[in-house]
Amino acid sequence: MDEVDQREQHHAVKHGYKDGRHRAHRVRPSSTPRCPEHPARSASPGLVMVTAAGYKARMRYRQAFIPTLKEVPKDATSPSHVLLLRAGYVRMVGAGIYEMLPLGHRVLTKIANIVRREMNAAGAQELLLPALLPAEYFRETGRWDSFGDALVRLKDRRGNDYHLGPTHEEIITDLVRREVKSYRQLPLNLYQVQMKFRDEARPRGGLLRCREFMMKDAYSFDVSMEAAEKSYATMRDAYHAIFTNLGLHYRVVRADSGAMGGSTSAEFQVLTQTGEDAIVACSSCEYAANAEVAQARPAAGAAATAVTAADVPALVKVRTPKVKSIDEVVAFFEANVPETPGLTPASCIKSLVYVATNVTTGASETVLVVVRGDHEVNEVGLCRHLGADEVRMASEDEVKQHMGAAPGFIGPVGYTGRLVVDADAAAVVSAVGGANENPFHYANIVHGRDYHGEVGNLRLVRNGDLCVVCGAALETYKGIEGGHVFILGTHYSDKMGATFLDEGGVQRSIVMGCYGIGVSRLMATAVEQHHDDAGIRWPMAIAPFQVIVTMLGDAEDTTAAATQIYDGLRAAGVDVLLDDRDERPGVKFKDAELLGIPLRVTVGARALAEGNVEFKERSGGDALALPVADAVTKITERVVALGGELTR
RNA sequence: CGGGGCGUAGCGCAGUUUGGUAGCGCGCACGGUUCGGGACCGUGAGGCCGGAGGUUCGAAUCCUCUCGCCCCGACCA
Numbered sequence: 001m002d003e004v005d006q007r008e009q010h011h012a013v014k015h016g017y018k019d020g021r022h023r024a025h026r027v028r029p030s031s032t033p034r035c036p037e038h039p040a041r042s043a044s045p046g047l048v049m050v051t052a053a054g055y056k057a058r059m060r061y062r063q064a065f066i067p068t069l070k071e072v073p074k075d076a077t078s079p080s081h082v083l084l085l086r087a088g089y090v091r092m093v094g095a096g097i098y099e100m101l102p103l104g105h106r107v108l109t110k111i112a113n114i115v116r117r118e119m120n121a122a123g124a125q126e127l128l129l130p131a132l133l134p135a136e137y138f139r140e141t142g143r144w145d146s147f148g149d150a151l152v153r154l155k156d157r158r159g160n161d162y163h164l165g166p167t168h169e170e171i172i173t174d175l176v177r178r179e180v181k182s183y184r185q186l187p188l189n190l191y192q193v194q195m196k197f198r199d200e201a202r203p204r205g206g207l208l209r210c211r212e213f214m215m216k217d218a219y220s221f222d223v224s225m226e227a228a229e230k231s232y233a234t235m236r237d238a239y240h241a242i243f244t245n246l247g248l249h250y251r252v253v254r255a256d257s258g259a260m261g262g263s264t265s266a267e268f269q270v271l272t273q274t275g276e277d278a279i280v281a282c283s284s285c286e287y288a289a290n291a292e293v294a295q296a297r298p299a300a301g302a303a304a305t306a307v308t309a310a311d312v313p314a315l316v317k318v319r320t321p322k323v324k325s326i327d328e329v330v331a332f333f334e335a336n337v338p339e340t341p342g343l344t345p346a347s348c349i350k351s352l353v354y355v356a357t358n359v360t361t362g363a364s365e366t367v368l369v370v371v372r373g374d375h376e377v378n379e380v381g382l383c384r385h386l387g388a389d390e391v392r393m394a395s396e397d398e399v400k401q402h403m404g405a406a407p408g409f410i411g412p413v414g415y416t417g418r419l420v421v422d423a424d425a426a427a428v429v430s431a432v433g434g435a436n437e438n439p440f441h442y443a444n445i446v447h448g449r450d451y452h453g454e455v456g457n458l459r460l461v462r463n464g465d466l467c468v469v470c471g472a473a474l475e476t477y478k479g480i481e482g483g484h485v486f487i488l489g490t491h492y493s494d495k496m497g498a499t500f501l502d503e504g505g506v507q508r509s510i511v512m513g514c515y516g517i518g519v520s521r522l523m524a525t526a527v528e529q530h531h532d533d534a535g536i537r538w539p540m541a542i543a544p545f546q547v548i549v550t551m552l553g554d555a556e557d558t559t560a561a562a563t564q565i566y567d568g569l570r571a572a573g574v575d576v577l578l579d580d581r582d583e584r585p586g587v588k589f590k591d592a593e594l595l596g597i598p599l600r601v602t603v604g605a606r607a608l609a610e611g612n613v614e615f616k617e618r619s620g621g622d623a624l625a626l627p628v629a630d631a632v633t634k635i636t637e638r639v640v641a642l643g644g645e646l647t648r
Numbered sequence: 649c650g651g652g653g654c655g656u657a658g659c660g661c662a663g664u665u666u667g668g669u670a671g672c673g674c675g676c677a678c679g680g681u682u683c684g685g686g687a688c689c690g691u692g693a694g695g696c697c698g699g700a701g702g703u704u705c706g707a708a709u710c711c712u713c714u715c716g717c718c719c720c721g722a723c724c725a
Binding site: 067069070071072073074075076077092094095148149150198200201202204209267276277481484516518552553583584585586587588589590591593602604605606614 | 649654655658659660661673674675682683684685686687716717718719721722723724725
């Protein structure tokens with residue numbers, strides 16, 4: 001035990017404060033200097049946090065509960081899962097259920113606090129709702145049934161139905177409808193940070209998809225749609241601040257709002273290698289969208305080419321036995337049809353039969369969809385274009401019956417049913433496509449001359465396609481949804497009777513919005529994004545410790561210098577871990593890198609002989625020699641420069 | 649829920665085909681030597697072989713049932 005700790009404990013025991021009963025009034029006598037290096041601080045008791053026990057221990061690795069693993073646990077596959085387990089941040093208890101160890105808890109707390117700060121700044125108020133909920137609220141909105149197996153249901157001893165909260169729209173709407181009666185009480189934005197429970201069909205990726213997870217969920221209540229949009233915009237701004245402050249590379253993506261429509265929903269996608277979502281983002285502007293709904297600018301080639309529709313010869317029917325796929329068509333024409341030199345998939349058109357259904361009316365319709373040969377149909381976009389709830393590709397038999405030809409030979413020419421054409425397919429000046437007759441294809445197909453259809457954006461966007469907004473190249477990413485903002489409208493308030501009286505005394509439904517952030521998921525996504533072969537590389541803002549002081553050996557001067565720097569950093573408000581373990585240097589370096597602490601100060605005999613310590617950043621770069629006397633100041637500056645917050 | 653894989657010491661694994669005293673590496677404890685990039689030597693502790701039934705003189709091993717975990721998909725966000 002070192003000198004300071006000893007003195008502190010002795011002091012506490014002597015004065016009988018061990019039991020903490022005098023917590024509120026406990027103030028260090030000024031005669032006991034707390035920190036010899038910073039007398040100014042010590043002299044002012046108000047600046048120093050004094051604990052109930054009357055002393056303050058150093059955060060020593062020797063005593064810290066940081067169980068690191070050399071080997072990779074078998075069940076872990078994604079980088080974040082492997083590293084969070086290996087570095088001792090979390091332990092698994094069951095599929096999608098994790099224990100947060102001290103390091104993990106520190107990170108979680110830091111993330112949550114950044115979220116809180118921005119939420120509060122945006123005018124939201126934190127509260128805490130129950131996780132255990134009576135079934136009546138979900139029954140009121142129908143979600144008791146519609147939520148399905150993902151709802152964790154339970155019964156109490158009297159057999160009443162309960163569930164664990166997977167999200168809290170109902171319960172908060174109930175609170176607000178009981179308490180809010182007047183437009184004067186609005187707007188209101190209430191949020192909580194709490195464990196959520198969902199019985200996921202398949203938990204996966206460690207913390208990325210859990211059955212129990214920490215979430216910040218906020219709900220806004222407004223008098224009108226216009227006001228709600230303002231609340232929504234405020235939350236969007238707050239989310240930008242949050243994700244930026246967390247140090248995450250992210251994109252805001254328009255979610256597929258399906259039949260609900262509108263631009264009132266956005267996902268904050270953290271870009272990673274292992275994400276569940278495919279997203280498309282512009283390399284130049286802010287455009288980004290879920291791959292399912294992303295749009296690209298139609299290829300410019302068609303307009304630029306000298307060949308115009310007028311120059312294209314009339315249709316030529318070519319016998320193409322056993323030639324069905326686009327690749328086969330290209331190869332066949334290359335070998336057998338000299339009139340179409342240099343045929344590529346991009347100059348073919350591909351025709352597909354879809355069956356679209358509208359769930360509410362039960363109506364279904366069969367349509368022919370035409371896309372360019374090298375493109376794929378975007379089924380979500382097709383749904384939207386058709387106003388359908390779902391679409392599926394027709395079976396081979398259905399195709400034959402509907403088209404009168406087999407799937408490989410169908411085409412738009414002469415087709416009389418509903419025909420939708422992707423803009424890029426329509427732009428192909430002289431296309432090769434099926435002839436609607438076995439086994440024939442047409443060459444020289446011209447949209448507008450040989451067939452006519454509704455033109456729309458119906459294809460999936462690919463890497464390198466052009467941005468609809470600015471024309472720059474689009475890039476595809478994998479993303480993990482870290483946050484979601486959207487306007488709920490009066491969906492819940494109508495069902496639950498959450499109303500207010502407006503200025504004219506008219507009773508109206510409250511217009512709601514909801515805003516979620518997956519706090520525990522963000523911890524994992526941060527690791528997905530910030531790691532290397534050696535371990536985690538936390539962004540400064542959410543690192544469990546900002547600095548680790550790695551002490552090599554236990555020589556008197558080494559210990560003194562390390563302790564001095566540690567205490568100085570602590571006094572400056574830096575989160576420091578002191579590695580005082582009796583381990584060989586290699587072990588300490590490896591652990592420091594595995595844990596991912598952004599800054600490392602190595603105190604060892606070698607540098608100390610010159611009056612220096614070594615300073616190294618986890619993100620890379622060479623070790624730097626710092627004079628012992630300057631170390632605290634320089635390192636503190638670096639912590640701040642990297643976005644670290646000083647506490648106390 | 650469909651498909652595939654796996655449960656043996658804290659972690660990683662062998663042993664199962666062909667039934668016969670439960671092993672290896674790491675980690676852990678103790679002693680010694682080491683000490684700037686996961687050291688070395690010696691000694692030692694630690695396992696109801698996921699669980700239940702069955703077959704057998706005898707089961708980690710064979711049979712039946714069950715529970716759990718991972719991956720792909722469906723689902724979800």
